[in-house]
Amino acid sequence: MKKPVILLLIWMGLLTRSYSQMVIYVAPDGNDAAAGTAARPLQTLEAALRKVATAKSPEVTIRLRAGRYALGQPVIITPDLLNGHRLEIAAAPNEPVVLSGAAPLRPDWKPWKGPILQASLAKGLTIDQLYANGLPLPMARYPNATPDARVFNGTAADAISPRRVRTWANPAGGYVHALHQGEWGDFHYRITGKSGDSLHLEGGWQNNRPAPMHREHRFVENIFEELDAPGEWFYNADTGTLYCYPPTGMDLNTARFERSVSDGLIRITGTQKAPAEHVTLTGLTFTGTNRTFMLTREPLLRSDWTIYRGGAVLTEGARHCVIRNCTFQYLGGHAVFVSRFNRAITIEHNHIHHIGGNAVAFVGSPDAVRSPAFRYEDKVPVADMDKTPGPKTDNYPAQCTAHDNLIHHIGTIEKQVAGVEISMAMAITVSHNTIYQVPRAGINIGDGCWGGHDIAFNDVFDTVLETGDHGAFNSWGRDRFWLPGISDVNALVEQYPTLPLADVIKPITLRNNRFHCEHGWDIDLDDGSSNYHISNNLCLNGGLKLREGFNRTVTNNILVNNTFHPHVWYAKSEDIFEHNIVTTGYAPIRVPVWGKRVDHNFFIAPGALEQAQARHTDPNSMQGNPQFMDDAAGDFRVKPGSKALAAGFRNFPMDAFGVVSPALRKLAARPAITGIQLLAAGKAGATTVWLGATIKNLETLGEQSASGAPDQQGVLLVSVSPNSLAARSGLEPGDVIRQINGQAVAGVAEMLSLLQTVMWQGHVKATMLHNQQMKEVEIRLK
Template identity: 50%
Template sequence: MRALLLTLAVLAGGAQAETLTVKDAGSLEAALLQARADKRIRRIELASGRYALTAPIVIDETLSGTGKEPFVLAAAPGAQPVLSGASPLPALRWEQWQHGIWRARLSGTSFQRLWMGQQMLVRARYPNLDPAASGFGGAADATSPERVARWRDPQGAVLHALHGYGWGGLQIPILGKKADGGLDYGPQLANNRVMPPSDKDRWIENVLEELDAPGEWFHDGKQGWLYFKPLAGERPPTRGFRAGTHEALVRIEGRARDVQHVQLRGLQFRDTEPTFLKATEPLLRSDWKFYRAGAVTVENARDVRIADSEFTALGGHAVVVSGRAQRVAVSGNHIHAIGGTAIAFVGRPEAVRSPLFEYHERLELAAIDRTPGPKSDAYPKDSEASDNLIHDIGQIDRQATGVQIAMAARITVDHNSIYRIPRAGINIGDGTWGGHRLTHNDVFDTVRLTGDHGSFNSWGRDRFWHPDRAEMDRRAAAHPELALLDAVEPIVMRRNRWRCDHGWDVDLDDGASNYVIEENLMLAGGLKLREGFQRVVRNNILVNGSFHPHVWFDNGGDVFESNIVMGGHQPVEIKHWGRSVNRNVFASKADLRQARGRGSDADSVAGYPGFAAPAEGDYTVTNAALASHIGFVNFPMDDFGVRPARLKAIALQPAFPVPKQLSSATPLQAAQQLHGLSLKPVETLGEQSAAGLGDKAGLIVLAVEPSSPGAAAGLQPRDVILTSGQQQINDLATLQSLLAAGHSVELTIARNQARVLLHWPRQAAASSPSKP
């Protein structure tokens, strides 16, 4: 089994380190066993070829190396080994069935992915997959009663959809049919904000009756048949099919104690099974549910390096660093064409003080643990994701990102290129425990399928957070220090390049606190700061973008200074301008006057920055007088994204926009009065986002007169009146007409990102949230 033995070095005590070279999966298993028994073996090298694993490789503490002699699993010099999670199927005896479909007997465990040679086939679905099409590829009638009536037994099928408000993706398993012929659904997976799935962005898979396109297949595990419609209409080959077997390829995981000093280098990881049906764990109160396994999973480990490898054709995540882990480096990898997230650093909730797990969960002040920081060490810390080329990910799980951080501390995300993904490029799910450094990343072509976030997205719904805004205002006034119980160290975002054409370049959402954002180049969507505390934004360039402050707390302590902006500020419900919004450059004098009229930017100036060479991506400010007036200092424009030559040669760059002075925002409609209510339509993306809406619809309640009919109906400031029955209410005339009839009218309103039913005149019974 041992193909080659080399002496590498002299270890402590005079022992010699050895390398084993292996050529197939069987000899790899034997080499790992030998390395456990023989501590002289510090390196196992893989020759070129496909290693179809019979089980995931486990590297535990019995394989720990040392600082001078780490345990290394690597490609042999010049070799290209592939670790595969797919296994060959036995010889298949095909017979013609119907409609050009063939079938063969195949019993055993069901699987989600099938290959014929090197080509991955499509599991039967509706609508059919169009590889050339962009977008989600769904259809409104994917689960229509007429279509469902054609299905004999849809048990095991899955509904894939976008969130009804477009915030992310979700999957819903189908358990079968109900007595009335409708579908019996299981729980929503992946998304932690349970709401109805999109009416049109949805598709169904794993239904035999939908097997109608060349290249589609279906496995009936109950009856033991594999169905397949050949690509060329000919009899399928007997051999050459592979089926998904494993969801994980390598687990670096300590059992009795931490595993230490392990390296994976120069390997290709591919062909794992999708894991979206296991994405049931909420990551605290973020919008995510998650499954803690990747092609490579690290836990209970220290001093681990995953480098210079390729992750592709994976059904789930690439690298997951879970629970207790420190000094884990994921660097120099090419991660592309995978079903889930590229790199995730995700701690365990037992490390969190006063944890909560869904947006509407809450703690009273007296119940909050006031001890700062973590409760245990079950979280990743002092680790990094650097110089990784990440693109075309989230192909199955739309709730995916390039780098995900949740319940972790001091994670460095540096010099990564991240693009062509359905959601945010980098996502931080909470404030626990900060200290992260995001530097020199190039993140663009993001939010391709979802909405209401940005190339960077974060939340901070930590122990202090309460979903009721009135309660949060009270807490912010009396106890602003609570926000830093979890966000104990600032998160620094410096010298990154961001571009989002479908939202904001940088989006700090509910409660995201303790950030320093400086020397970033933002190319399209600008910057959004929603409710949070102690954010300092300075010395950034917002090309063709602007500043979007949303619904701040009165004493949040935010700073926005020394920035170059090309459009006027776009505030939503800002009463107090934080600690300082001042000394910025506006492209337009009108925008500067408007900002001063709202009470900010007393020392700001207007003028053109004179960018050096924007067509080449160089937005160095050449108008020295303007820069000097606000204290702006130029920063390098040529140090974004991956640095390794082999990755840099194939990495794309964003489109560089021609700078333009944004036209002044169209004046919003003036507030109108009705029955003691001050109302205006939802008109902007900012108003939509601030209210947590799926689109620009409804009437915002700006103010309510005490003892008025509006107050008697239970309406409050910041409510959004949406509908009455099936009637959409987008203007005052519609609402006035409904109320003029003189009888009780049921109104659906948006309040604190939930739906509430109210009656006009208000009924005696208290209102309650409506069912999603």
Template identity: 50%
Template sequence: MLKRFCLFALLNIIVSIAYARDIYVSPIGNDHSNGSKTAPFATLQKAQAAARKNKQEKVTIWLMGGTCYINNAVVFTAADARPANAPLSIKAYQNQQVTLAASKALALNWQPYKNGIMQARVKGDVIFDELFVNGQLQHMARYPNYDADAKHFNGTADDVLSPERIARWQHSEGGYIHALHKSEWGDMAYRITGKDAKGELTMEGGWQNNRPSAMHAKYRFAENIFEELDAENEWYYDKTSHTLYYYPPKNLNLKNAIVSTPQLESLFVFNGDAAKPVTNINIDGLQLTQTLRTFMKNREPLLRSDWTIYRVGAITMQGAEHCSITNCYFNNVGGNAMVFSNYNRNNEISGCKIIGAGSSGVAFVGDPAAVRSPLFQYSQANDLAKMDKTPGPVGNNYPADCRVYNNLIEGIGRVEKQVAGVQLSMCQSITVSHNTIDDVPRAGINVNEGTWGGHIIEFNDVFNTVQETGDHGSFNSWGRDRFWFPNRKQMDSINLAHPELALLDVVKPIIIRNNRFRCDHGWDIDLDDGSSNYEICNNLCLNGGLKLREGFNRKVYNNVIINNSFHPHVWFKDSKVSFQHNIVSSGYFPIGVKFWGDDVDNNLFPDSAALNKSLKNHTDAHSTYGDPMFVDAAKGNFTVKPNSPAFKIGFKNFPMDEFGVVSPRLKAVAHKISIPAIAASMDNSASATMAFLGAKVKSLNTLGERSATGMASETGALVLDVPRRSVLYGVLNANDVILQVGERKINDIKDLAAAAMGLQIAKEITLEIFRNQAAQKVVVKLK
């Protein structure tokens, strides 16, 4: 009896020692083992349970090399909370490659089907949303076929929904239609539910964009349609017969291939709250892959921005403090890579690679209940008499004081297009520093609204952005906070009567400094729709220029803007905006600016013509012009030489070699930005104008005019001025766009001139115009 007791005691000692500091998990482990190096567990959940037994000292769960197919996400709760002096780390053992796949590896017996397509029966209840073969993502059967070089969705066709195409699809239910927003403000997706009596598709969806619209007429594709399985690397799963069809490439040994399909949305979930947070847990050095796509669940509106969100990522963190994700590789996850939802404090993601995520890279999203007088649609507006005028948030259920540092984020938005490398919404004091973000369909960094400011955006390298969408920037923000009205006349009156309202939500300034931006399809820095309380300094803008639309309390100084300039759009009176000590490459591009802020002055222009145009607007009295004398522009060094005229206007050099990731490991694999050749001074002369019924108009033909009006394309006739003597006075406003005169479509002022010739004997005419983001018709009495 004594021997048995002693043996039992000895085993307890061995187990407790194993649980004390180091716990081991291996793909070939066993959960009935003791978790030691020589007898590792098989699952993280077993190791997690063991770690809970020791909170008096630091514990490390070591994962041994190999691929683990995870059946259930690891969920941390308050029961896993650790004291600061006894944290928990989950790490790769001796830097071995550890892959956690949220998928199921399939045992398949492949048989020929036809035309090079193979088929295999699948046992059990398996989700089929994506397919990986030997770790490589394959293509759901689609039309048109996948084209790696196609700009939008890797291939689109305007006849996707043609009757002829749809008639080919015998069982279209379960298929998907993906399309860009009509104005290219992100995308939308629809699940096909069947066909109606007319043979037309019935669908559900389209909720993925918070600015509802019809599908884009051209940029759309269909997937998960059996009849479209006609190209190598395509696949289709028949749920009824439990049969997987796959068109393998000729060089693939399918018999020995590892075929897997995602089953989970998340691999790790931190699930606490402010009262009982998860604390002091670190996940380090793991590869995370093959999570489910979540695009059909992306439907929660983010206040009045263009965004909707699904608060789930490969790692989802909610109710956590002092937790970190470091040196991990998010490889082809199906949805968001990392989501910080609601209460989070002092958490960090750093040293990570996020490559090929289906949705966004890193998203911070607070609780709308923490927002005072929240609104959720662009066209909504608060009743000022009833609006809560208390500054700042309600409670603390939002992310704050967190950091995104030294991450490489590339090729995200593989599935969804309203995405960002880093998205900030309903949060405060988030630091986004030394990240390299490129090859994204929309913004590299997006600030969704002003709530509640305090962010520091610094030393990032952001380029190859807005690749598949439009009217956006490498950095983008909206400021449609509780004070903001979509109607300009109302905003003018509100601003004059209540200037204090602009900073009720953005209570702390947002600082953008020491970054390098390049956007070839929009602006380098785009502050849209009332974005307020910004300080923007020491940024290198390489192509798209810097735009400020509406907004208040913004200081822009000491930036270098190459091959572009400053784009002020529709400013308010007394907006408290300054633009000083900047180097620009041409004259400004103002649209609808009557009031020029506090101080637009002391800037360096390339030549006298560019400066003189600004002097006509009564700005830049102390500015000058000349060659800035960059040290080595061809190699990206835009510091200026000691005798540069830039110093005369107060410019100060800032570092040109500190942008982007800092770790050698990430620097070695990061894409490199393309440095543009410096173009000659841009032609900033006004384009041709004409008089139409006494109003001054021009062709709408610039990206800036498109953005300022909200048009989906650069077309129509832009109204510049409607004097009192015009018959259009009181009917049209400056910044309206004339789309149609009677039955004649207006693409430019040539069309308008032709239409005007037919109005000499008319008594009235109907115009279709675009105003306040919508087309409308007005009747004009001519006699």
């Protein structure tokens, strides 16, 4: 008797489930007049969405069959459209589904000049990105794109020189792209015309620290006369003519061409009072959007950033929405943008690559900030300041998550971007993401408003590749208390001691991450960054910097081949730095008072502990070989009996960084591991690769005699790879580096230790023996 009852209950459960969920089918070969069933699918996503509001089931799934869906404008999902329903838009199982912001083109190619072909299109089109077989092609540009160039795929100091401008008949509609003078991001300008050999430009608002363009790192594009390299194209809107220099190996007549027409693809929008809720996007590929660099102009408080609120997917006024198992690729702008009021937005298991802007951004509204200011030099007078702690409104993202996302090759056109950007938000979790090949920070927190973030188990490397003076993890904290002058802040905090934490009301946690920065610091807490707990992080190259701020506790981190960089500290910072392993001696700049406690650390470099104690820090710290398990292979746990354990250091996992999904782990790259160079360099005859050169200690009588050195002090260049940074700096085999920035170097270990303190500057002066003669050169570090 029990068996029939159980079967009846199962049948009723299945029946209930079938009635509780409605599935609407869409296929590229469907018909919007059809019923939307598996047998009779609709053709467009827009038609499927029109059926959601009247669905009888509380849960609706729009199932997209394999194919490419061109969205001429963003699909907007609102509370009225949802009408109380839970909605999932999903690819059918194991079927590739592409949502594209690009419209098809069908050019009929004919010869023009040499290898360049032409085709007649409609006049007056807007073509920002031209895609061939799904990949964007470069506009006609100078200099031509080269994949090994460090910045913008190639730059030239004469990009807009009068001599070159004179060769352009009508450059209107072209663009000038440049780094910031200090390499603090980028600028972009639209060319509106010219007078003689001078351009008329509009733009330059993409950076919140105004400055001239970088003298060298600049290029121009969309200039007809520069159409001279494979893959380049130019569209003349007046005549409707599209010109293309065929990419190597591509037959234009069989290639599939598209032009980007939309800035975004899906917008989930509501309000705080009537939010759009319970929308899930699953298994979709997003591609083909316009570049949006000319729209990047809203300042994010007093950070160095401006922003454009848009992306392939935008959520604003939303709750309990999920973006999972999606791919974002070959986009002109941002991938996912979480703007203003949002709660419980989850972005997980996605692959984001080759996009023009940010991968994931959580950005609140300045109307939630008490007494906001919007430029570095701006300030709110104390008498006029709202001193109430915390946010003024709820118009910001909170309790949101970016988890298990593979992010790489972002910022292909915009350089003030990040794998994850956080500004004016609270309690954001950023965990188990792998982020690499980025022009600036991997993870950036733009201000202290309002803290509570948990940054954990991320693998962030190959960062700050195209800019400088930044971090793999970077933050600013130019909050209400912050002023450019140290003495001014000291006086203000003396009067209002709780003001530094009035915006960052909850601690920000950095834990169990692996960081590697190319041209800056692995962890860079810049102006004002306060209320941080930093522990169990493996910093592989750039060390850790704490600039002016309050209440930072840094414990149990490993700083490989680098050190602790305290810069410009306040009188009552209350900072703590303890139980860390550092390779070389501290590199302080303007630190009159060393915080609350700097002690119980472990130094590797000989003499580093003595230097620290001479500054009256680290009375209980220790020095020696930490006995890592296998530092050359990336295992920086210490062996039992290591003296580092006696200093209070505790091992933490070395195999838990980055993405966890098997599919993403298979795709993810890994950071380069060099081990402790100082220990390796101390071995007789040992060589090290540096800036593309093989170097070693000058240590034999024969080496001394051949170089003309007076003693066996210095660094010998054994070989120099062509086109390497060493070669471009004029270094040659047989040279012996004797001094860096006027400081003598006894060997490789000393030189590398010294260089790590100045890597962020991008260059150093070296005194070396060249052909047995002393010579001074400037060595480029990037």
